[in-house]
Amino acid sequence: MDWGMKNRFSQIIKPEDGRCVMLAVDHGYFLGPTERLENPRETIRPLLNLADSLMLTRGVLRSSVTPESNTPIVLRVSGGSSIIGEDLSKETITTSIDEAIRLNASCLALSIFVGSKYEYQTLKNLAKLVNEGEKYGIPVLAVTAVGKEMARDARYLGLACRIAAELGAHIIKTYHCVDFRKVVDGCPVPVIIAGGKKLAERDALQLTYNAITDGASGVDMGRNIWQSDNPVAMIKAVRKIVHENFTAQQAYDHYLDLIGLKNTIRKGTSART
Structure with missing residues (x-):
C-alpha cells in the first residue's frame, strides 16, 4: 500500500x-424509509462521534452529516435495485471515484452476490471499483450480500469472502455463522460482521462477542444500534466488546448501567428496554 491507502485504511481498522x-x-x-431511520440526520447525530466510521450513501452524507465531523466515511457506491424490484443482486456502481474523492471518503463499499443470478455483474463491479480505488489510494470494502435462497454457513460465506479478497477487496463485511473461524482463516484480509436483523440488546452483544472471539476485526452494525430504544448506550456497549475485550455479559451490564436499570433487571436477562 502507498501512504494514502495506508492512511485511509488505518481510519477504518x-x-x-x-x-x-x-x-x-x-x-x-434499497429499503427506503426504514423504521427509526426515517430521518437520517436525527438518527446519526447522537451516534456520530461514537462510531469509528460511518457507512452510508452520498445522498445521506450530504443531507444528514455535518461536514465538520471527523468521523471517517465508508461510502456506499453500489445500488440500482430496490426491495420491490426484480432482483436485489442486479446492482451497478452508482457513484464515481471523482465523487468519492470530492466527498473525502476513507473507504468505498459495494455489495457482491455470489451464487445469485447477477453474480458476474456484481463481481465485475468489485474488480472495477478496486481498480479505480487503487489509482487514488482508497480502500474497498466488499459486502457479501446473501439472498433468501442462500445458506449463511461457513462454506458459502468462506467462498464469498475469499473471492472478494482475491479480486482485491481490502476489507470484507459478512455474517457470523457456525464455524466462523474457518471463514476468517480462509480470508487474507480483515473480516467484519454485519449486525443483521434487530435482536434484543443482550443477544446483539452476544453476537458481537462471538464474532470478535471467532476472529472478526469488528462490526458494522445498524439496526441493532439505532433501532434500540437506547442507541447511545448500545453503541457504547458494543465498543466495550470490540475495543476493550468485555464479555457479552460485562457489556450488557454496562448497557444497563448507562440506562439506569442494572438494579432492576436481573443479570443475564435478555430484554428490550
Whole structure:
C-alpha cells in the first residue's frame, strides 16, 4: 500500500487493536424509509462521534452529516435495485471515484452476490471499483450480500469472502455463522460482521462477542444500534466488546448501567428496554 491507502485504511481498522466499530446507515438505498431511520440526520447525530466510521450513501452524507465531523466515511457506491424490484443482486456502481474523492471518503463499499443470478455483474463491479480505488489510494470494502435462497454457513460465506479478497477487496463485511473461524482463516484480509436483523440488546452483544472471539476485526452494525430504544448506550456497549475485550455479559451490564436499570433487571436477562 502507498501512504494514502495506508492512511485511509488505518481510519477504518484502528491500528491500535486492529478492530473497528462501523455504524451502518445505508439501508435506505434499497429499503427506503426504514423504521427509526426515517430521518437520517436525527438518527446519526447522537451516534456520530461514537462510531469509528460511518457507512452510508452520498445522498445521506450530504443531507444528514455535518461536514465538520471527523468521523471517517465508508461510502456506499453500489445500488440500482430496490426491495420491490426484480432482483436485489442486479446492482451497478452508482457513484464515481471523482465523487468519492470530492466527498473525502476513507473507504468505498459495494455489495457482491455470489451464487445469485447477477453474480458476474456484481463481481465485475468489485474488480472495477478496486481498480479505480487503487489509482487514488482508497480502500474497498466488499459486502457479501446473501439472498433468501442462500445458506449463511461457513462454506458459502468462506467462498464469498475469499473471492472478494482475491479480486482485491481490502476489507470484507459478512455474517457470523457456525464455524466462523474457518471463514476468517480462509480470508487474507480483515473480516467484519454485519449486525443483521434487530435482536434484543443482550443477544446483539452476544453476537458481537462471538464474532470478535471467532476472529472478526469488528462490526458494522445498524439496526441493532439505532433501532434500540437506547442507541447511545448500545453503541457504547458494543465498543466495550470490540475495543476493550468485555464479555457479552460485562457489556450488557454496562448497557444497563448507562440506562439506569442494572438494579432492576436481573443479570443475564435478555430484554428490550
